[in-house]
Amino acid sequence: MLSNRSGGPLAESLSRDSEGLCNHTAAWDWLHTMQPGYMSIICAAGVVGNAFVLLVFCHRRRRCHHRRTAADVYLGNLAAADLLMVSCLPFWVATVSGGFHWRFGETMCQLVNVVIGMNYYCSVLFLTLVSADRYVALTRPLASAGGRRVAWAHGLCLGVWAAGVLLSLPALLFRTVGFFPDLGVDACFMAYPHAGWRMRYNLTVNLVGFLIPVPVVSFCTYHICRVLRESSALGGRRGTTTAAAAVVVVERKAAYLVLVVLATFVLCWLPYQVLIFLDSLDYYQVISGCAWGNALDIGVQLATYLGYSNSSLNPFLYVIVGKHFRQQAREVCRQMLCRRKWRQTAYHHNLSSAQTTAPRCDRTHEHSFVKGN
Numbered sequence: 001m002l003s004n005r006s007g008g009p010l011a012e013s014l015s016r017d018s019e020g021l022c023n024h025t026a027a028w029d030w031l032h033t034m035q036p037g038y039m040s041i042i043c044a045a046g047v048v049g050n051a052f053v054l055l056v057f058c059h060r061r062r063r064c065h066h067r068r069t070a071a072d073v074y075l076g077n078l079a080a081a082d083l084l085m086v087s088c089l090p091f092w093v094a095t096v097s098g099g100f101h102w103r104f105g106e107t108m109c110q111l112v113n114v115v116i117g118m119n120y121y122c123s124v125l126f127l128t129l130v131s132a133d134r135y136v137a138l139t140r141p142l143a144s145a146g147g148r149r150v151a152w153a154h155g156l157c158l159g160v161w162a163a164g165v166l167l168s169l170p171a172l173l174f175r176t177v178g179f180f181p182d183l184g185v186d187a188c189f190m191a192y193p194h195a196g197w198r199m200r201y202n203l204t205v206n207l208v209g210f211l212i213p214v215p216v217v218s219f220c221t222y223h224i225c226r227v228l229r230e231s232s233a234l235g236g237r238r239g240t241t242t243a244a245a246a247v248v249v250v251e252r253k254a255a256y257l258v259l260v261v262l263a264t265f266v267l268c269w270l271p272y273q274v275l276i277f278l279d280s281l282d283y284y285q286v287i288s289g290c291a292w293g294n295a296l297d298i299g300v301q302l303a304t305y306l307g308y309s310n311s312s313l314n315p316f317l318y319v320i321v322g323k324h325f326r327q328q329a330r331e332v333c334r335q336m337l338c339r340r341k342w343r344q345t346a347y348h349h350n351l352s353s354a355q356t357t358a359p360r361c362d363r364t365h366e367h368s369f370v371k372g373n
Contacts, residue, residue, distance in 0.1 A: 027298050036097045038305055039089045042312045046086030049315030053079040056328045059335075070133045070153035071254065075261075075318075077157045078126040081164075082311035085119035088112045089308070101185035102177050109188035110175040117168035118161075119311065120269070121208060125160045127262055128213040129153070134258050135220035138227045167204060170197065195283070202280045210273045217262060224255050257322045264317060268310035272303035 057076040061068060091112045095102050102109055133149065176191045192198060231252070275296065281287050282296055318325045 027294070031298060031301055032096060035305070036093045039093045039096075039308070042305075042308055043086045043089040043093070046082060046089075046312035046315075049312060050079045050083035050086065052329070053315045053318060054083065056325065056332050059332050060328055068150055069137075070149040071130055071137075071258065073150060073153035073157060074126050074130045074133065077160070078123060078130075078314065081119050081122040081126065082314060084115050085308070085311050088115050095188065099185055100180075100183060100187050102188040106175075106177045106188075109177050110172050113171040113175050113188070114165070114168045117171050118164035120205075120307065121167045122160055122164040123265065123310070124209050124213050124269075125163065126157070127265055128216055129156055129160070130258050131217045131220040131224070131262060134224055134255050138231075138255065139223055167208060170201065199280060199283055202276050202283070205276050206273060206280075209269070214266075221259060221262065224259070228252050228255055253323055257318070257325075260321045261314060261317055264313055265310055268313070269307045272300070272307045275300045275303050 054076065057072060057079070060072065091104060091108065104112075133153070136149070170192075171190070174190050174192055174197070175188065177186050177188050178191065179186050278287070278296060279300065282293065319329065
């Protein structure tokens with residue numbers, strides 16, 4: 001999983017117990033008991049929700065190719081990243097349920113955790129691009145044409161995916177499957193060559209996942225809100241054309257959806273960022289102790305799963321907040337139902353045709369037989 005303190009949901013209990021530093025606590029038993037059910041809910045909701053989001057975006061691309069925006073491209077790639085991540089959770093559900101025994105081989109141990117690690121980096125970068133795109137669209141509407149922004153969006157998304165792979169390479173290099181005699185299982189864990197890699201991981205998560213994108217997102221969000229307030233005041237004045245007022249309403253709704261998605265992401269992942277920073281303090285022994293170590297390790301696990309839940313929440317945010325998305329979703333559902341009804345009607349029509357045609361063939365055959373006699 002994303003946490004590096006123990007190489008995944010195996011948690012620090014493996015390393016600390018093997019070193020004889022801390023006793024096993026009841027909190028770990030509770031955590032290991034709730035993990036499979038919680039991950040299963042995230043997986044089911046995330047797969048269904050994000051698959052439906054991608055279906056809606058593909059429908060919009062096919063029907064309204066000239067009306068696609070850069071934000072559509074970014075949010076579509078965000079849904080793809082979330083779908084990939086939640087699709088990997090069943091491997092850990094089976095592993096935790098089986099007492100952390102990894103049955104899928106070392107290659108899958110590496111690939112599954114590379115994909116899970118990619119999700120965080122790709123998500124925060126895609127959301128940063130979305131906020132920057134809304135900033136450009138609202139504050140500099142004539143700076144670049146919409147079609148040009150869409151073309152740039154595809155290239156930037158490729159760059160984000162490449163960056164996600166590079167930032168997740170430690171999982172590919174250091175993930176391995178090893179036997180833990182105390183548990184009697186072959187576990188998938190992160191085997192860093194030395195402790196310094198733990199700090200490299202923490203620094204990367206805090207920098208790439210928080211310290212760099214948050215100022216950019218905050219700057220864009222501030223100016224988006226300022227422009228929306230000015231546009232709202234302008235739209236309420238007399239003499240404003242209906243078309244201009246409609247544009248203001250559309251842009252306000254689009255920006256509102258982006259802001260809600262950003263706020264939800266921050267709420268889900270901020271506890272993990274704080275705990276990773278505290279883990280760095282623990283590494284330098286600024287704060288230390290067995291009780292503190294156990295609390296920190298359990299906190300990192302809980303914060304990690306809270307962050308994973310963000311991948312299953314985004315589709316519901318699109319439905320709740322995004323009015324245009326709801327319209328597109330209803331159209332997709334309507335087409336799917338119409339197609340299903342058409343298939344059922346065609347099936348019954350063919351069936352009734354076959355039933356009415358068969359007796360005629362029998363009567364014709366019977367008539368010819370009599371006539372032949």
